[in-house]
Amino acid sequence: MxxxxxxxxxxxxxxxxGSEADLGALRDALNEVRRVIVGQDHMVERLLVALLARGHCLLEGVPGVAKTLAASTLATVVGGTFARIQFTPDLVPSDIVGTRVYHPSTERFDIELGPVFVNFLLADEINRAPAKVQSALLEVMAERQVTLAGVTHRLPRPFVVLATQNPIESEGVYPLPEVQRDRFLFKVRVAHPSAHEELEILHRMSVTPPVAEKVLDPARLLALQQTAExxxxxxxxxxxxxxxxxxxxxxxxxxxxxxxxxxxxxxxxxxxxxxxxxxxxxxxxxxxxxxxxxxxxxxxxxxxxxxxxxxxxxxxxxxxxxxxxxxxxxxxxxxxxxxxxxxx
The missing domain is CATH 1.10.8.80 (Magnesium chelatase subunit I, C-Terminal domain)
Incomplete structure (x- = not known):
């Protein structure tokens, strides 16, 4: 047809x-991430695409393939607030979304917001947390809000969850439920680098590692998201x-x-x-x-x-x-x- x-x-x-300036800004952001991350072009591109599409991204790969480094580097390049949560079996939902805290001095409960109230949330090893904690992210990822004590708190814009998980471990891990996997725009499998990339990693990271610089800002990212739509x-x-x-x-x-x-x-x-x-x-x-x-x-x-x-x-x-x-x-x-x- x-x-x-x-x-x-x-x-x-x-x-x-989109303007040439928009395209130039996106390419500058990609190049800045690639200045830190050796290879893994598919993963880096998908992370930026997820940001433009207002979607969340799940990175799956064995340890040491730069999943966490790529997510944190992209957050640095794009700008905005950033938080990393290391998921462990002893986490509870209030550790993520927040809770009510009683203050004896005032004899009242106040809301303490959790670390999800940022532009970029890195959920590291998300499959190490039990189902109750994983389910606490459902409202966060779908509605971009948190309801505590009957009060709804909106998350900042833009907001994206970048999660990592290790597929080879079977002890102390909890597979993500289907309903949560469905809320990720992408699931990207991250492979080992090639021999050439491994040599470049050795040359680049065995001395003072490169540090990413900020290229965009949240307002510019929101405009780029609108352009993509x-x-x-x-x-x-x-x-x-x-x-x-x-x-x-x-x-x-x-x-x-x-x-x-x-x-x-x-x-x-x-x-x-x-x-x-x-x-x-x-x-x-x-x-x-x-x-x-x-x-x-x-x-x-x-x-x-x-x-x-x-x-x-x-x-x-x-x-x-x-x-x-x-x-x-x-x-x-x-x-x-x-x-x-x-x-x-």
């Missing part, structure tokens, strides 16, 4: 377009997003009958919204004010895989959700959308 932009009724939204989405691209999502719920209707025995529950509507939001942010990062199917395909694995629930047999056979999403991307054809860039 080929449709030119500008035909009546074919665009979901129409973008105003104005990226134009063609109706055919929106239809492609829906077909990708529906193929996880009714695989047979999309020529994927073999996945009926693999997928227990398909992805939620948050995946639909996440594909468009992340695709828009990636398009802006690539210097465009319109969304292409390739942008959607590039973010699909990180947006959809952690939202898939596989059957017991599929898990026993060692099937990975990422491979299921890649199979869907191969089987569900994208539209061919021709954009007339001269028409506004």
């Amino acid at each position: 080929t449709v030119a932009e500008g035909e009546p009724g074919t665009a979901v939204t129409r973008a105003q377009g 104005e990226v134009s989405v063609h109706q055919l691209v929106a239809d492609y997003v829906v077909r990708l999502v529906m193929s996880t719920r009714n695989p047979a209707e999309y020529g994927l009958r073999e996945l009926e025995e693999t997928i227990e529950i398909g992805v939620s509507p948050r995946a639909t919204l996440g594909l468009v939001a992340a695709g828009r942010a990636l398009a802006l990062l690539r210097g465009r004010d319109y969304l292409l199917p390739d942008d959607v395909r590039d973010v699909a694995v990180d947006v959809m895989s952690h939202r898939l629930m596989l059957t017991f047999d599929a898990l026993a056979d060692g099937i990975e959700p990422e491979d299921v999403v890649r199979q869907i991307l191969v089987s569900v054809p994208p539209p061919l959308v021709v954009w007339n860039q001269g028409q506004r």
Whole structure:
């Protein structure tokens, strides 16, 4: 299918377009993070895309692959307030969101807000906290607010949760519940660096390590988030997003009958919204004010895989959700959308 932009009724939204200054600021932010982080370009790019898309990001990888360093470095580069919470089994919800504290001198209870009231919250080793603590983040991540003693407290804007977890440990860890995983825009798997990158790490970090400088500020980030939301989405691209999502719920209707025995529950509507939001942010990062199917395909694995629930047999056979999403991307054809860039 080929449709030119500008035909009546074919665009979901129409973008105003980002300026060269916006693109330059985003590239400066990426380069500043990469000055500290060796390699891991995919992780660094996804972190910035999550910020632009107003989404939260879960980084999964073995120890020592710069997950925590990348998250804290990005917070430094973007600016704003930052807090790191080291999740442990003895945490309680009040350690995160806050609680009521009685002051004998005044004979009254006051609200003490928790460390979540920042622009950037780093939840380090989030799977080490029990379910009660993890559930305390649900309202924080979805509504960006905290309710204490019947009073709702809004979180500062922008607000994003950058979480890390170690997939190889089985003692003292609590797998994230599906409802919480669904609130993360991305789940990014972080691999070991290559031999060349390992050598560069040795050269760069064995002396005085580089320190990131502030490039953006919260007000500029909010403006960039608004610009990302104005990226134009063609109706055919929106239809492609829906077909990708529906193929996880009714695989047979999309020529994927073999996945009926693999997928227990398909992805939620948050995946639909996440594909468009992340695709828009990636398009802006690539210097465009319109969304292409390739942008959607590039973010699909990180947006959809952690939202898939596989059957017991599929898990026993060692099937990975990422491979299921890649199979869907191969089987569900994208539209061919021709954009007339001269028409506004």
